[in-house]
Amino acid sequence: MNRIIRWFAMTMIIIWVVAPFIPLWLWSFSLRWRFPNLLPEVWSPRAWLYLLKPSSGVLDATIDSLVIAVVVTVVSVAIAIPAGRALGLYRFRGKRFMEFLILAPTIIPGLASVFGVHGLFLRYHLANSLVGVILVHLISSVTYATMVMWGVFSNYNPEFEEQGRVLGANPIRNFRYVTWPAIFPGIVVAALFSFLLSWYQYLLTLIIGGGKVQTLAMLLFNFARSGDRPVAGALSIIFMIPALIVLFVTSRYLTGENAAVSGLGGGR
């Protein structure tokens, strides 16, 4: 009985992981694939070649996505390290309220604030610009990165820094050689998290970017609705590359059943 259940569960896991990706690959290499056929009638690299053409806008969108995501990642981690330290290591008056404030963006959807942010940005000429998009991406990225660093600092022992100080290390060296190595795995998770959140962001980019900022996520959404299945399939696969890199990195850095990896489920 137990065996049968296990076999069933394992089969389900394989279907779960493989099924949605089969038609993506098949469509991406098809030129014609009409209804009852299980495989494309005419195979072709058309969709892939189209995506490589400058006129498809994929290259520009990739660059925009990368620039935005990298800046968002660096800034998020830089903000999250001190914030996570404050929440994880110290007790102070008003702490609960601060926790609530910083975690609020995880419960209240971005949709609720983005229209207001758009109004504000229109006044300060940040709408329809890369900077505006980066700023609005930061809201959720900083929140999640702070959550990760908060967890890291909850299990962190600051007495090692004390020892470094006693041994004559200045604050910079102390951070570089004591704090940084201790929190590095957490920083990797926070950074990957922030990167993916920004890379996947669609709605905030649409509203704040106003169509002037074209990221890969927006291009993919448009193709998903346009009905050009080969191109949507091929672009989906390109869009997933960072996720695959993340899978690879996390499986090496955070071996085995590490709960921290699960944080990456936030990949929206």
Add this chain to the structure above:
Amino acid sequence: MKASMYLWWARFYSKGKVWILLSPALILVVFLFLGGLGFGIAESLNYMPIIGLNDPNFDAYRAIFSDKGFYKSLLLTLHVAITPTLLSVACALAFGLVLRQSFRGKKVFTFLFSFNLPIPHVVGAIGILFLFSQSGFFARIGHALGWMDMPAEFPIIVNDPWAIGIIIEYVWKETPFIGVIVLAILQSIGEDYEAVAQTLGANRWQRFRYVLLPLVLPGVLIVSVAVMAFFFGDFVIPAILGQTYPAVLAVEAVKDYTHYDLRNHPIGVAQALVIAAIGTVLVFLYMWLNRKFVRSDG
């Protein structure tokens, strides 16, 4: 005097340090998040002194709440938020219980199980679209097996009134997310409690219901709340896999906000705020219900 000065300084420093550390994150949250919410509230009340709108009113909210379509959208949104959350939790528990046993290939399957954690929802949606549409992959398999002749015979699963396509995508994506948490909790619990329950005569179901579930549920509660809040405000997946009308509230709000007629702006903003308010209430209600459920039977 000197000692008290020193004490004061030490206190100020230790207190101030926390705020210095927190300030960048706080500035961001206050200006962008709270600022955005506040500006949005003003906009939804038609109060924008800069462009000469000085008389705040509730017109936008009145327009929403007197519209029958809004209630249809609201029901659909609640369904799309709650149903997949419960299904994902159930699936995650089932997979967690199987995966915590020791067997050959456990590591491989645990990795496979967590494979789609970082995969984007959009890609999942496109995959589901290609699999479940009426001329999709499953319809073709059905044809090959001789179950059907025409695409129209395949059930409408994508862009359907019951939001089945959306639910499939959500469960597909979030089950592993909740499942990995379940697995981590189960592993930290160990098997001692169950062994005790067994010697006391608890059967399989009782061991699950009265020993494991109360231990797992608090952790599951936290992640599933985050998941539900996401479902409630999500735009992309319903836009791809949902029907056109009535659509989910988030889709309606974006439609109104990006409408060429600027008079629809406040309605879109108001709708987004209503989503946020109901979503927050829903989150607290869900947490309250779960706590009650765990405590009364624990």
